[in-house]
Amino acid sequence: MNTNKSFPSPAIDIVSVTKIYPHRTHPVTALNDISFAIKDNEFFTLLGPSGCGKTTLLRMIGGFEGITKGQIQLYGEDISTLQPNQRPINTVFQQYALFPHFTVFENVAFGLKRLGRDQAFIKTQTESMLELIRMAEFADRKPNQLSGGQQQRVALARALAPQPKVLLLDEPLSALDLKLRQAMREELKDIQKKTGITFIFVTHDQEEALTMSDRIAVMSNGEVQQIGTATDIYDHPVNHFVANFIGEANILKAKVSKSDKNSITAILAANGGKVTITSDVSMKKGQNISVMIRPERIQIGKISRAKSALNGVIQGISYLGTDTQLQVILDDGESIIARQQNSIDAGTPLNKGDKVSVTIPQHALRVLAD
Amino acid sequence: MINASERIRWYPGFREIALLCLVILYAPLIIVMIYSFNDSPSITVWKGFSFVWYEEVFTGPEAERFKQATVNSLIIAVSAAITSTAIATASALAMIRGRRFRGQAMTFGLINLPLMVPEIVTAVATLIFFASIGFDRGILSILLAHIVFCIPFAYLPIAARLQGIANVYEQVARDLYATPGQTFRLILFPMMLPGILSGFLLAFIISLDDFIITNFVKGAGVETLPTAIFGAVKQGIKPNIMAISTLMLVASFLLVTIAYFISRMGDQRK
Ligand SMILES: Nc1ncnc2c1ncn2[C@@H]1O[C@H](COP(=O)(O)OP(=O)(O)O)[C@@H](O)[C@H]1O
Numbered sequence: 001m002n003t004n005k006s007f008p009s010p011a012i013d014i015v016s017v018t019k020i021y022p023h024r025t026h027p028v029t030a031l032n033d034i035s036f037a038i039k040d041n042e043f044f045t046l047l048g049p050s051g052c053g054k055t056t057l058l059r060m061i062g063g064f065e066g067i068t069k070g071q072i073q074l075y076g077e078d079i080s081t082l083q084p085n086q087r088p089i090n091t092v093f094q095q096y097a098l099f100p101h102f103t104v105f106e107n108v109a110f111g112l113k114r115l116g117r118d119q120a121f122i123k124t125q126t127e128s129m130l131e132l133i134r135m136a137e138f139a140d141r142k143p144n145q146l147s148g149g150q151q152q153r154v155a156l157a158r159a160l161a162p163q164p165k166v167l168l169l170d171e172p173l174s175a176l177d178l179k180l181r182q183a184m185r186e187e188l189k190d191i192q193k194k195t196g197i198t199f200i201f202v203t204h205d206q207e208e209a210l211t212m213s214d215r216i217a218v219m220s221n222g223e224v225q226q227i228g229t230a231t232d233i234y235d236h237p238v239n240h241f242v243a244n245f246i247g248e249a250n251i252l253k254a255k256v257s258k259s260d261k262n263s264i265t266a267i268l269a270a271n272g273g274k275v276t277i278t279s280d281v282s283m284k285k286g287q288n289i290s291v292m293i294r295p296e297r298i299q300i301g302k303i304s305r306a307k308s309a310l311n312g313v314i315q316g317i318s319y320l321g322t323d324t325q326l327q328v329i330l331d332d333g334e335s336i337i338a339r340q341q342n343s344i345d346a347g348t349p350l351n352k353g354d355k356v357s358v359t360i361p362q363h364a365l366r367v368l369a370d
Numbered sequence: 371m372i373n374a375s376e377r378i379r380w381y382p383g384f385r386e387i388a389l390l391c392l393v394i395l396y397a398p399l400i401i402v403m404i405y406s407f408n409d410s411p412s413i414t415v416w417k418g419f420s421f422v423w424y425e426e427v428f429t430g431p432e433a434e435r436f437k438q439a440t441v442n443s444l445i446i447a448v449s450a451a452i453t454s455t456a457i458a459t460a461s462a463l464a465m466i467r468g469r470r471f472r473g474q475a476m477t478f479g480l481i482n483l484p485l486m487v488p489e490i491v492t493a494v495a496t497l498i499f500f501a502s503i504g505f506d507r508g509i510l511s512i513l514l515a516h517i518v519f520c521i522p523f524a525y526l527p528i529a530a531r532l533q534g535i536a537n538v539y540e541q542v543a544r545d546l547y548a549t550p551g552q553t554f555r556l557i558l559f560p561m562m563l564p565g566i567l568s569g570f571l572l573a574f575i576i577s578l579d580d581f582i583i584t585n586f587v588k589g590a591g592v593e594t595l596p597t598a599i600f601g602a603v604k605q606g607i608k609p610n611i612m613a614i615s616t617l618m619l620v621a622s623f624l625l626v627t628i629a630y631f632i633s634r635m636g637d638q639r640k
Pocket residue numbers: 021028029030048049050051052053054055056057
């Protein structure tokens with residue numbers, strides 16, 4: 001738990017780790033010199049598109065893949081050379097891989113038995129794990145008599161039972177259907193809180209990452225692009241990749257006209273409007289930059305004479321249930337996506353071809369690195 | 371009426387050809403089985419139902435010879451099946467779970483090649499081999515030859531089974547604090563067991579009914595059931611041979627059935 005001050009060091013410390021899969025002609029660099037730390041009792045998520053190296057990193061933490069360069073530490077101790085069975089870390093694999101010849105109970109008790117815990121403890125701990133995942137009445141079933149969701153929960157209980165210091169989860173929900181997946185998100189989050197075990201969760205699903213995690217590492221091409229809370233990475237993406245991968249982003253071109261300590265002033269290419277954006281990255285005057293704004297921060301209205309507004313024509317309208325998404329072509333040809341909530345008093349509906357004004361609140365603009 | 375989907379899959383003449391094949395395959399066996407119950411020394415004229423030839427097998431003048439041959443056959447088949455299954459299991463683990471090594475494809479070929487070499491060639495080669503190293507021919511030479519030619523038969527079902535077991539089970543076991551030895555004993559071996567049992571049964575049957583190689587490498591006076599039967603037939607076919615054949619047929623049939631149910635049991639577990 002957080003109150004445990006005997007662990008001053010991070011749960012997991014990834015120190016300049018590189019992974020190269022050797023190959024005669026095409027060696028693959030799966031991870032390129034990454035470094036970051038995962039705190040004790042954190043729900044930490046590795047998020048990124050398929051092939052970015054999430055599984056590779058998780059398997060290296062678990063001990064299933066060698067480290068080409070660098071070091072992985074568990075509470076300050078180098079574990080890089082330990083076998084998987086020597087690491088107090090357990091994994092929930094993407095394929096649940098319950099042992100088919102064991103009952104649910106035997107599956108969950110497996111780790112405790114190997115650790116040589118005494119019979120009485122194994123029994124109570126296994127039973128309390130089955131309780132935790134609400135599977136107590138299935139203890140004597142074989143895995144092939146369980147549904148996918150139940151198998152998933154047993155795999156989770158099996159990995160939790162030995163009370164590992166860190167639990168690794170590799171896209172554990174991806175094989176479940178939508179409703180079950182949403183329910184399991186809550187349950188996982190809940191179990192993490194109850195057990196106080198550090199979770200490292202891998203997913204390519206941004207919604208999953210945003211709803212569950214304390215912190216998220218956004219990865220692409222074997223590199224960590226940004227680490228932060230859900231709000232950090234959604235609201236303050238550091239670069240194009242993060243802005244585009246998490247949610248939707250409008251990216252506008254601009255030119256720096258003034259750079260202060262905490263803000264820069266820039267001229268939007270679209271209409272020559274002047275905007276001031278908070279940013280602690282200093283820029284040179286005259287430098288070309290990209291600024292980002294989320295679709296729901298944009299206000300669309302009937303044509304107005306306001307100076308800061310951009311003018312455009314509605315090119316497409318998609319109804320999305322709670323929202324309506326509008327695609328607007330600005331006068332300079334740039335395309336912008338905006339979202340409006342569908343409330344009862346939304347006023348006169350907009351139609352395709354309408355001339356509109358697009359208002360961009362300055363405080364919602366973000367400067368992106370390339 | 372034949373409905374449309376059946377008509378598409380219907381080819382003229384195929385049914386007749388299939389029936390003909392079945393008759394050719396099974397008619398001799400069925401005739402042997404029927405005539406083993408014939409109450410007459412004739413092997414072609416039916417005189418009535420009786421068990422005399424079965425009595426003859428167990429109590430007649432040749433009974434002692436057949437009994438000794440059966441004991442030899444069983445000793446050889448059990449030992450050869452156990453040994454070749456153990457070797458085949460180890461090879462399958464090395465080929466499928468071990469690190470990749472140079473010459474892996476060639477090794478795979480070498481393991482399975484004996485299936486394609488004409489048996490008579492193997493028989494002659496084995497005989498020459500034993501003769502050239504001065505190995506005494508007897509039960510032991512038969513056993514060694516059987517172990518060797520049973521390996522590929524045992525290997526096939528074991529390798530097929532192992533290939534169907536994803537690596538992740540072993541990784542889960544290692545993750546849950548099992549040593550490599552425990553992982554094999556508690557997880558991989560039980561999961562491979564249906565394949566190992568089918569491999570064992572296949573090797574057992576192959577060894578039990580081998581004639582050609584056995585006939586070459588056996589010493590004078592040492593008989594297995596097939597060579598004893600062949601020896602008896604050379605002096606004229608009596609219906610007691612049919613009775614023995616029927617007994618062997620039933621035994622084989624039982625073994626194959628058991629093997630089938632074992633492999634099905636394994637599939638259901640998956
Ligand atoms: N065993 C392997 N051998 C060679 N390349 C691999 C191996 N495993 C993964 N890779 C490559 O490493 C990269 C990262 O893969 P992976 O870690 O599985 O990504 P993710 O889990 O994010 O989808 C990919 O380009 C993949 O093709």
